[in-house]
Amino acid sequence: MAPISAWSANTWSLIVYTVAVIGIVGLMLGLSWILGGRDWGRAKDEQFESGVLGQGTARLRFSAKFYLVAMFFVIFDVEALFLYAWAVSVREAGWAGFIEASIFIFILAASLVYLWKIGALEWAPASRRPSSPSEPDSPAAKPDRPAR
Amino acid sequence: MNLGSAHLTALTPMLLVSATIVIVMLAIAFKRRHRGNATLAVFGLNLALLTSLGMLYIGHEAITVTPLFVVDGYALFYTALILVATLATATLSYAYLEGFKGEREEMYLLLCLSALGGVTLACAQHFASLFIGLELLSVPLYAMIAYPVKSRRPLEGGLKYLVLSAVASAFMLFGIALMYSQVGSLLFLDVGAYFAGSASPIAVVGGAMLLIGLAFKLSLVPFHMWTPDVYEGAPAPVANYLATASKVAVFAVLTRYFVEAGGYYQISLVKVLSWLAFLSIILGNVLAVRQNNVKRMLAYSSIAHFGYCMVALIAGGPLAVEAVGAYLLTYVVTSLGTFGVVTLTSSPMGERDADAIYDYRGLFWRRPYLASILTAMLLSLAGIPLTAGFIGKFYAITAGVDAHLWWLLGALVVGSAIGLYYYLRLMVSLFLRDPSNRQFNAPLDWAQRTGGIMTLLAMLLMLAIGIYPQPFIHLLQLASLTLPG
Numbered sequence: 196m197a198p199i200s201a202w203s204a205n206t207w208s209l210i211v212y213t214v215a216v217i218g219i220v221g222l223m224l225g226l227s228w229i230l231g232g233r234d235w236g237r238a239k240d241e242q243f244e245s246g247v248l249g250q251g252t253a254r255l256r257f258s259a260k261f262y263l264v265a266m267f268f269v270i271f272d273v274e275a276l277f278l279y280a281w282a283v284s285v286r287e288a289g290w291a292g293f294i295e296a297s298i299f300i301f302i303l304a305a306s307l308v309y310l311w312k313i314g315a316l317e318w319a320p321a322s323r324r325p326s327s328p329s330e331p332d333s334p335a336a337k338p339d340r341p342a343r
Numbered sequence: 344m345n346l347g348s349a350h351l352t353a354l355t356p357m358l359l360v361s362a363t364i365v366i367v368m369l370a371i372a373f374k375r376r377h378r379g380n381a382t383l384a385v386f387g388l389n390l391a392l393l394t395s396l397g398m399l400y401i402g403h404e405a406i407t408v409t410p411l412f413v414v415d416g417y418a419l420f421y422t423a424l425i426l427v428a429t430l431a432t433a434t435l436s437y438a439y440l441e442g443f444k445g446e447r448e449e450m451y452l453l454l455c456l457s458a459l460g461g462v463t464l465a466c467a468q469h470f471a472s473l474f475i476g477l478e479l480l481s482v483p484l485y486a487m488i489a490y491p492v493k494s495r496r497p498l499e500g501g502l503k504y505l506v507l508s509a510v511a512s513a514f515m516l517f518g519i520a521l522m523y524s525q526v527g528s529l530l531f532l533d534v535g536a537y538f539a540g541s542a543s544p545i546a547v548v549g550g551a552m553l554l555i556g557l558a559f560k561l562s563l564v565p566f567h568m569w570t571p572d573v574y575e576g577a578p579a580p581v582a583n584y585l586a587t588a589s590k591v592a593v594f595a596v597l598t599r600y601f602v603e604a605g606g607y608y609q610i611s612l613v614k615v616l617s618w619l620a621f622l623s624i625i626l627g628n629v630l631a632v633r634q635n636n637v638k639r640m641l642a643y644s645s646i647a648h649f650g651y652c653m654v655a656l657i658a659g660g661p662l663a664v665e666a667v668g669a670y671l672l673t674y675v676v677t678s679l680g681t682f683g684v685v686t687l688t689s690s691p692m693g694e695r696d697a698d699a700i701y702d703y704r705g706l707f708w709r710r711p712y713l714a715s716i717l718t719a720m721l722l723s724l725a726g727i728p729l730t731a732g733f734i735g736k737f738y739a740i741t742a743g744v745d746a747h748l749w750w751l752l753g754a755l756v757v758g759s760a761i762g763l764y765y766y767l768r769l770m771v772s773l774f775l776r777d778p779s780n781r782q783f784n785a786p787l788d789w790a791q792r793t794g795g796i797m798t799l800l801a802m803l804l805m806l807a808i809g810i811y812p813q814p815f816i817h818l819l820q821l822a823s824l825t826l827p828g
Contacts, residue, residue, distance in 0.1 A: 309372040313371070
């Protein structure tokens with residue numbers, strides 16, 4: 196038998212680990228499948244909602260605006276992270292860093308202007324907006340803001 | 344790392360494209376005008392193209408800008424090639440989108456973003472910039488493919504491309520991570536030095552996964568499944584962009600990876616790649632024969648063409664980079680013309696594009712110029728002498744003969760023969776009798792339209808390369824990569 200080199204020892208430990216993981220998962224699922232009781236009933240088919248009876252189905256239709264705004268938030272939030280990195284090293288980065296950060300902020304601001312102007316931040320459906328989305332209107336003038 | 348003025352000068356094309364993106368975005372925000380916004384985007388891209396060509400001709404030694412980018416003749420050549428393809432797409436989109444009943448301006452924004460990704464790839468010498476460039480290239484493409492979002496086919500194509508592209512990116516990231524775990528650096532040169540010695544199998548697996556990701560973008564068989572559907576679904580100008588700029592950018596970075604990051608040292612992977620090339624040539628051509636849809640046929644033919652180009656890459660040796668450059672240059676010029684005619688026949692955009700072979704029946708009797716251009720372009724795709732396609736194939740075969748890749752060359756010859764059949768099939772239908780009910784009428788004033796001028800220029804350039812290739816060969820020699828060591 197060949198001597199166990201460092202590489203093959205590593206590989207073997209990885210293989211054993213993988214097999215063990217698959218085995219444990221299989222064991223857990225398999226045992227609960229074999230040992231677990233099974234019965235059906237009208238009330239048993241309902242989802243468990245912490246004791247509250249479920250109402251309606253999960254097939255609700257959310258307004259796409261909701262996702263859109265959530266996505267904008269994530270995008271701008273993630274980009275703000277870069278500013279934190281700059282903020283902790285503002286002295287070391289010097290003027291060059293300042294100029295780069297300014298360009299970055301300018302591009303962020305430009306994209307915000309773009310989103311605002313194309314009406315992506317409007318909450319109201321298009322039919323209930325006071326004016327066409329191409330014309331700027333201040334966010335305060337929105338007819339129906341969601342109640343908080 | 345300090346950025347000096349020399350570095351900024353070297354990055355000028357990239358900075359110009361970035362500035363164009365921001366300016367076009369702000370222009371759209373304040374005033375939506377199709378003509379104005381398109382002109383702005385084209386102006387910025389032209390400026391970037393002129394600077395990159397100027398820098399290429401003046402010629403200076405490679406400048407490394409941060410560890411991520413290197414600006415050398417090679418990078419500038421491919422930057423110019425990508426920008427030319429982008430400009431052609433912008434021109435074609437303008438005529439095409441006139442018939443689109445939605446907001447048309449964002450197309451140019453997405454196009455510029457994608458072009459920036461391509462330019463990043465051309466300059467990438469680091470896995471981080473490779474990945475950023477690749478994502479920047481393809482994320483806007485999802486939106487561009489699904490641009491007419493209300494119709495079914497583009498949406499389907501866009502979703503397919505999104506999902507499969509994400510899978511390919513995941514493979515690639517994992518591959519890069521595996522290589523990094525062994526090499527400890529993401530720089531191409533360090534990875535190359537590592538592979539020149541004895542490489543551990545983990546790194547080779549990483550290299551293989553990276554190649555899977557890149558082969559997906561180049562749609563080499565067996566990673567080609569998405570290509571025909573996406574090409575068919577995408578609006579014609581976007582299909583043009585997919586076939587030219589996006590693939591050229593990926594091939595540019597693949598070649599640089601091979602030369603600098605020790606792709607050639609991974610003998611087993613080169614063998615696998617030659618099988619991929621072999622399969623791409625044969626399957627791409629055979630499947631193209633069965634298509635009645637011009638866009639699908641061109642999709643399969645592009646699979647085959649990238650198989651040919653792979654032959655030049657696999658051959659290695661001193662000629663490889665030049666041969667790849669020659670092939671890509673001729674392929675881009677020819678494809679721009681072909682897709683240009685398809686787009687012009689389909690524009691302004693209607694219910695569907697003119698993509699059935701039947702739509703081209705008798706085109707010669709209705710639109711003699713368009714049909715003549717298409718004929719010349721198809722001959723070039725087939726690689727007939729006196730056209731650009733011949734020069735490209737000649738280069739690929741020369742590189743292959745140098746490296747004694749006999750069975751790959753056999754596939755190339757057989758593939759070209761099959762290719763001639765389906766190109767001729769389309770060509771013949773151009774000259775058949777005009778069917779009485781025609782659905783597509785390219786506008787009569789096509790020659791005045793910028794798109795028409797663009798396709799005409801593409802044809803003239805194609806003939807120029809075919810008849811007098813010397814200036815272009817000179818250009819290719821400016822764009823050489825030097826093998827390390």
